[in-house]
Amino acid sequence: MKKIKVLLVDDHKIVRQGVRAYLQTLADITVVAEADSGTEAVISAEKNRPHVILMDLEMPGELDGIAATRQIRKNHPEMQVIVVTSHHQDEYIFPAVRAGAISYLLKDIEPDELAAAIRKAAQGEAILDSRVASRIVQELQGIRKNEVNPFTQLSEREFDVLRLIAAGKSNAEIAESLVLGESTVKTHIGNILKKLHLDDRTQAAVYAWQQGIVRRTKN
Amino acid sequence: MKKIKVLLVDDHKIVRQGVRAYLQTLADITVVAEADSGTEAVISAEKNRPHVILMDLEMPGELDGIAATRQIRKNHPEMQVIVVTSHHQDEYIFPAVRAGAISYLLKDIEPDELAAAIRKAAQGEAILDSRVASRIVQELQGIRKNEVNPFTQLSEREFDVLRLIAAGKSNAEIAESLVLGESTVKTHIGNILKKLHLDDRTQAAVYAWQQGIVRRTKN
């Protein structure tokens, strides 16, 4: 049986060592490389062709875990990325999943669960931490009693702006539409791009369409 | 019975007069206004609230017939735009329809056909000149023997570029992707925007998604 090649990405060496030590005890898993930044992760993935990548989200540098995940998945759709983080909040779950992560685990996971997740990921299957899973189910069910929407991270106003971006509007048009100063619009857009880890309005528009925020009109 | 209110848009006064004279002989149709430019058309539509707009495509000025059509349909989806033109070529059919025109007529149409088209349009139904209709059917059937695609006006290369725009790529990334100079990419994009009557890459991306040029990935 072929071993599952794993790439570890975490900015803390001690974490990598710990995980590596554990994984090496398993017969069917081998750690082929480590990276301590998003940029390195992309390069290493390129070079070492791992099957599965364990990606930490919290990392310094230009390319964070989410951006790195997106990058890698773009270049190599066959590689599966498991996101490992201590964030139990909502905010990073969806961006990570959208960036192409197959599983989203919390750092206090049991070792054997990690191994299980890696094996599943290699098969293209997902394992979500139960706490994470429940949040997702909640969202997908549309259980948003108050004002929570599927894009929890985005505020109502930002959502308004995003919709207009996705309609191809310019900042000036958006400002007029929402009765705002153009400055405000730019601020919102800046925040949207930051939150969604995108580079420009065009990507935001694409994102909106992919997510179905904008409904396709009759055609 | 309420009369159908019509707005005439054509840069030639003589044409407007001719059409108006004819339409005024009809009991159920009334010309409520005329406009000689795209800009005027938008304003006049706003003010006079016509049911149907007869729009000439060939007009000078910043806002041509297609852009005006798009604008009006955006502001007032309930107004129906009939495009009247002497272009029997493909190039303007699809842009016009995409911009929201319900019917596409050629200028050598018989008067009673025009009247019929207006009445149909008021009901939200389309009438296409048979020559136009056959082109459309051809396209929809995918009868593209050689390299003709549903977006006849766009060349292969432009299509390549459009797809990348719709993926959220920057000019530099597109250039790298297609192994081109950035200058060339910009030229292509300029041509794409011109041909599709769009303002910027974001609108192009939106357009691409609306048209289904980009396939929605799994989500």
Add this chain to the structure above:
DNA sequence: CCCGAACTCATCCTTGCGGATGAGCCGCAA
């Protein structure tokens, strides 16, 4: 009562984008 989050707006600065124009190359058809 204070804190944080959302929302608003402004200023400064940099650069990517888009428009206009000109130009050379290739292949195909008249």
Add this chain to the structure above:
DNA sequence: TTGCGGCTCATCCGCAAGGATGAGTTCGGG
């Protein structure tokens, strides 16, 4: 041969778009 359309690229210009920062507002919760 000439011409045209697609493709390629360059230069110049103006502006919209984004990033970085700071700051004032309201509102609801602790």
